[in-house]
Amino acid sequence: DGGITQSPKYLFRKEGQNVTLSCEQNLNHDAMYWYRQDPGQGLRLIYYSQIVNDFQKGDIAEGYSVSREKKESFPLTVTSAQKNPTAFYLCASSPPDARSYEQYFGPGTRLTVT
Amino acid sequence: QKEVEQNSGPLSVPEGAIASLNCTYSDRVSQSFFWYRQYSGKSPELIMSIYSNGDKEDGRFTAQLNKASQYVSLLIRDSQPSDSATYLCAVSPLFYNNNDMRFGAGTRLTVKP
Numbered sequence: 001d002g003g004i005t006q007s008p009k010y011l012f013r014k015e016g017q018n019v020t021l022s023c024e025q026n027l028n029h030d031a032m033y034w035y036r037q038d039p040g041q042g043l044r045l046i047y048y049s050q051i052v053n054d055f056q057k058g059d060i061a062e063g064y065s066v067s068r069e070k071k072e073s074f075p076l077t078v079t080s081a082q083k084n085p086t087a088f089y090l091c092a093s094s095p096p097d098a099r100s101y102e103q104y105f106g107p108g109t110r111l112t113v114t
Numbered sequence: 115q116k117e118v119e120q121n122s123g124p125l126s127v128p129e130g131a132i133a134s135l136n137c138t139y140s141d142r143v144s145q146s147f148f149w150y151r152q153y154s155g156k157s158p159e160l161i162m163s164i165y166s167n168g169d170k171e172d173g174r175f176t177a178q179l180n181k182a183s184q185y186v187s188l189l190i191r192d193s194q195p196s197d198s199a200t201y202l203c204a205v206s207p208l209f210y211n212n213n214d215m216r217f218g219a220g221t222r223l224t225v226k227p
Contacts, residue, residue: 033213040219041219042219042220043202048213056213101146103160103215105157105159106157107156107157
């Protein structure tokens with residue numbers, strides 16, 4: 001089955017620890033995105049990547065880092081510098097063809113930092 | 115002013131009725147418009163996209179776009195309890211490589227049996 005997978009589904013960490021969220025897709029999509037969703041707010045873009053070995057900051061990149069070493073993988077690291085890391089993190093990807101304006105989401109990772 | 119505004123709801127409709135969800139946006143150059151459905155605790159699922167003024171129908175769903183009024187809506191006909199979810203409106207100034215998509219906070223819809 002083709003799709004976007006994120007792991008783990010739930011993640012708990014202590015304050016001050018870095019944590020890496022996984023995002024993998026086997027859809028042959030070029031573009032991948034990381035969003036954060038907080039209650040009562042719209043999704044906010046953290047980072048995006050159009051091609052391998054290239055990525056750009058979104059609106060709220062501070063305290064986060066990413067890599068794009070393979071087309072299929074776009075992991076997100078939440079560092080200790082992120083002041084409010086508890087949130088629902090969503091990875092998305094876009095197809096390479098004329099539908100590249102459409103974004104499809106993975107199941108998400110709910111991160112809780114205490 | 116928020117870039118994409120939606121009534122947070124909850125919007126409650128009886129089963130079989132038409133549910134009408136509305137969204138306004140502030141960026142006049144917006145070109146691409148999307149509706150996502152998000153069940154509680156789940157990720158958003160793309161259900162409709164629309165790019166030109168007018169109506170676009172897909173099954174029980176109809177998206178309506180009015181660029182002059184900067185308004186996009188989603189109608190759900192013959193609403194079912196399974197339609198109960200939060201509906202997110204998303205807007206982008208781009209057609210390709212959509213790294214500037216803006217999301218509303220969503221409208222929570224409840225369909226009562």
